[in-house]
Amino acid sequence: MSAAEASSTAETAPAAETSFAAETSMTSPRIAAVAAAVEAGDHDAVDAFWKEVAEAGSP
Incomplete structure (x- = not known):
């Protein structure tokens, strides 16, 4: 692989540590x-979210 190809690949590859x-x-x-x-x-955030939705409803 040429240096130009490597550079191009590095620019388009997603970062491994990018957050969701x-x-x-x-x-x-x-x-x-x-x-x-x-x-x-x-770890309780998802359960808390769904509890809130069940109690308050959602749009």
Whole structure:
């Protein structure tokens, strides 16, 4: 592989450490907050989200 090809490949390859939230376009602030909480290690965030939805409803 030439240096130009290697450079081109490196520019288009996704970063290995990119976070889920950074890779996706979140349109819901609630979903974005849950994703950020999960990434931060909050293993109860998803359950808490669904509990809130069950109690308060969703749009």
